[in-house]
Amino acid sequence: MKTDSLFYRLFQERPATVFELAGLAVPDDPAYRLHAEEIKQTAFRLDGVLLPAVGRADLPLVFTEAQFYHDPWFYARWLASIFLYLYRHRIVGHWQAVVVFPDRSIDAGATAAYEVLLRGGVLHRIYLTDLLKVPVLGLGPRLARLVVMDEGTLVEEARALVEERGTAGSRDMIIDLIETILVYKFPKLSREEIQIMLHLPETDLKQTRFYQEVFREGEAVGEKRGEKRGELSLVLRQLNRRLGGLTSEQQRQVEALGSNALGALGEALLDFSSVADLEVWLQRK
Numbered sequence: 001m002k003t004d005s006l007f008y009r010l011f012q013e014r015p016a017t018v019f020e021l022a023g024l025a026v027p028d029d030p031a032y033r034l035h036a037e038e039i040k041q042t043a044f045r046l047d048g049v050l051l052p053a054v055g056r057a058d059l060p061l062v063f064t065e066a067q068f069y070h071d072p073w074f075y076a077r078w079l080a081s082i083f084l085y086l087y088r089h090r091i092v093g094h095w096q097a098v099v100v101f102p103d104r105s106i107d108a109g110a111t112a113a114y115e116v117l118l119r120g121g122v123l124h125r126i127y128l129t130d131l132l133k134v135p136v137l138g139l140g141p142r143l144a145r146l147v148v149m150d151e152g153t154l155v156e157e158a159r160a161l162v163e164e165r166g167t168a169g170s171r172d173m174i175i176d177l178i179e180t181i182l183v184y185k186f187p188k189l190s191r192e193e194i195q196i197m198l199h200l201p202e203t204d205l206k207q208t209r210f211y212q213e214v215f216r217e218g219e220a221v222g223e224k225r226g227e228k229r230g231e232l233s234l235v236l237r238q239l240n241r242r243l244g245g246l247t248s249e250q251q252r253q254v255e256a257l258g259s260n261a262l263g264a265l266g267e268a269l270l271d272f273s274s275v276a277d278l279e280v281w282l283q284r285k
Contacts, residue, residue: 015029036048175198
């Protein structure tokens with residue numbers, strides 16, 4: 001599972017995380033909903049656009065991005081996409097941009113042309129490894145920094161988050177997000193291993209969407225086959241959402257991929273901008 005997809009899920013389930021990471025005032029829930037926006041007639045795509053609820057013109061539009069690889073033209077590409085979006089949608093209100101890096105080494109740092117956005121408090125850069133040194137954080141940043149923790153610290157923090165008191169609904173959401181992060185960090189973990197790792201009773205694990213979407217598919221046919229089907233299901237959903245649907249032949253080709261190739265496709269698909277990109281990728285396999 002690619003990191004972009006992981007953070008899309010986190011921001012989709014809990015938009016307040018973006019505001020907590022950036023140190024911005026956290027709006028009332030559910031003031032925002034997350035969208036992925038394709039900017040037509042260009043090669044630009046914005047994977048994270050937090051849209052204020054209808055009637056909340058007082059709230060800013062928020063653009064989010066998780067950047068986990070070094071790209072010297074990241075700021076130019078991302079900010080160009082944002083300004084084109086503002087023009088195309090005739091946005092006249094305030095906006096904010098929040099980018100999450102795993103650490104400072106990934107930030108290309110080519111920001112001289114955009115210093116006015118940094119100084120003006122419009123562009124916010126978050127480095128997850130910096131959060132490891134902060135003793136007191138809100139829920140969103142604590143979830144986000146799990147991605148860069150080592151195994152021992154991650155498990156300890158994940159258990160602490162699961163055990164904290166909260167409403168039944170919020171606890172289920174937290175467990176669901178933590179499971180997603182654990183699978184990203186440790187893709188070979190089984191359902192039982194996640195359950196043991198988090199000290200969860202089986203009934204709690206079965207409540208979560210992650211279990212329902214991935215692990216339940218494989219129970220009847222064995223753990224190994226179930227893991228592959230779960231990964232296949234996730235990849236197909238991502239492809240359909242990004243490309244707007246696959247032909248029966250394209251779906252057949254994806255279903256025929258082995259586990260390693262499926263994992264590689266899961267990494268590559270978030271860079272696809274059209275069905276042609278998928279076709280080229282499949283031809284190389």
